Ligand code: PEP
């Protein structure tokens with residue numbers, strides 16, 4: 163075991179029982195082994211060497227190990243997504259075997275007299291830049307692949323090996339920061355908690371932590387070079403602290419606290435099957451937010467009335483190319499079928515800003531949150547949008563599916579979307595494929611949409627208020643910027659008045675309005691939302707019963 167090495171044991175002693183503060187993203191307490199995720203670049207040190215042939219031998223072993231790893235990944239991908247989806251690993255294998263590539267790494271080792279890690283990383287960057295400069299979009303996208311295999315070599319050389327999340331034991335993930343694409347690749351059931359040095363409480367990674375119902379802390383001032391994979395830690399979300407290498411007393415206290423939490427959960431579960439009804443007879447729908455098909459089990463387990471937000475963009479993350487129509491159709495169909503007659507609101511692609519996938523080639527932006535994202539991409543690149551809409555219209559035949567469009571700012575956008583939906587429906591009709599045009603609503607997450615919500619209500623079937631972005635755009639505060647966390651006030655009067663205005667405008671037009679941003683789960687506001695007449699709250703699955711408890715106590 164890692165702790166047995168005397169050096170590490172010494173380091174663990176240094177930490178013994180030491181508490182590090184952090185900002186709470188999600189409550190709860192967890193104890194377990196740490197898994198440290200370092201950004202690839204952090205490990206690459208340029209070290210002078212004396213024997214280049216020795217480095218080249220190390221490189222050859224790393225290449226052989228990489229070939230085996232990729233072969234395993236290929237076989238797994240064929241099983242999970244079929245041969246066409248797995249083809250990317252064949253490309254990786256070819257690149258790895260390419261003599262030009264290997265010669266280039268050896269050239270750097272010999273001429274610069276440097277370590278193989280540095281040479282592999284440098285060669286990867288150099289090749290990637292050359293690919294990026296090519297005319298052909300397909301070739302441009304290969305830049306990410308060459309970087310990927312170079313980083314695989316670096317990991318093998320530095321002894322870190324394959325970052326295979328599926329095989330990991332249940333762990334507390336400790337990292338500098340995590341992106342949504344990092345987290346999407348992890349086996350959710352194996353993650354006990356998240357601890358990051360940077361990050362923001364309003365980021366999508368934070369949202370994922372809440373969805374997974376695990377304790378999570380950000381802004382923890384720990385030096386990642388001083389902790390190591392395999393050491394024990396306790397993460398206490400409610401107290402906002404993490405303890406590395408805890409003492410025996412701390413461990414037994416944590417065990418007791420974990421038991422208390424389980425008891426609270428057991429009591430909450432007694433609310434399953436009960437109505438979301440106040441003592442004076444008012445009701446509200448409590449739905450769930452999800453990011454993948456596998457989240458549906460949690461939704462049913464927690465007795466949600468439906469799914470109020472399926473962030474479909476997560477189907478596009480953590481992969482190398484667009485999900486096909488068929489792949490999306492299968493995912494949407496599975497969700498609606500699993501949910502039976504219950505409503506499932508699927509939001510169309512909201513990529514961009516912090517949710518990046520290299521193959522979209524969105525390019526660098528000065529202000530990504532105010533940039534090319536969500537519906538803007540769909541309207542400018544309708545081919546991507548139409549593929550998703552075809553999958554959605556086809557899946558709508560199998561259950562109670564609704565579609566929702568993100569980041570709307572004008573009536574023109576809604577009219578344009580409806581025209582595209584009509585065109586897609588016509589295509590399906592001509593191809594004699596079963597389809598249904600379902601209920602269609604929009605997210606209200608820009609101040610512009612709030613201000614014209616009376617007119618927008620005429621055009622759509624429902625509103626769902628995205629308070630995460632609405633707060634960011636109304637208060638002019640980047641939700642990703644942790645430095646501004648003290649200014650990000652989702653309870654700000656302006657936000658609450660906007661919610662009221664949207665709900666009133668929807669009702670005047672006979673439409674319904676819900677909240678699917680994180681504020682919907684804020685039990686300090688549940689009473690206010692019910693009083694405002696909000697029709698639905700869509701929250702992380704783990705929050706459903708807590709919100710129900712609050713409603714019933716009113
Ligand atoms: C929101 O902005 O409140 C929302 C629900 O969308 P997302 O958090 O995915 O941007």
Ligand code: MG
Nearest residue numbers: 607628630631
């Ligand atoms: Mg949003």
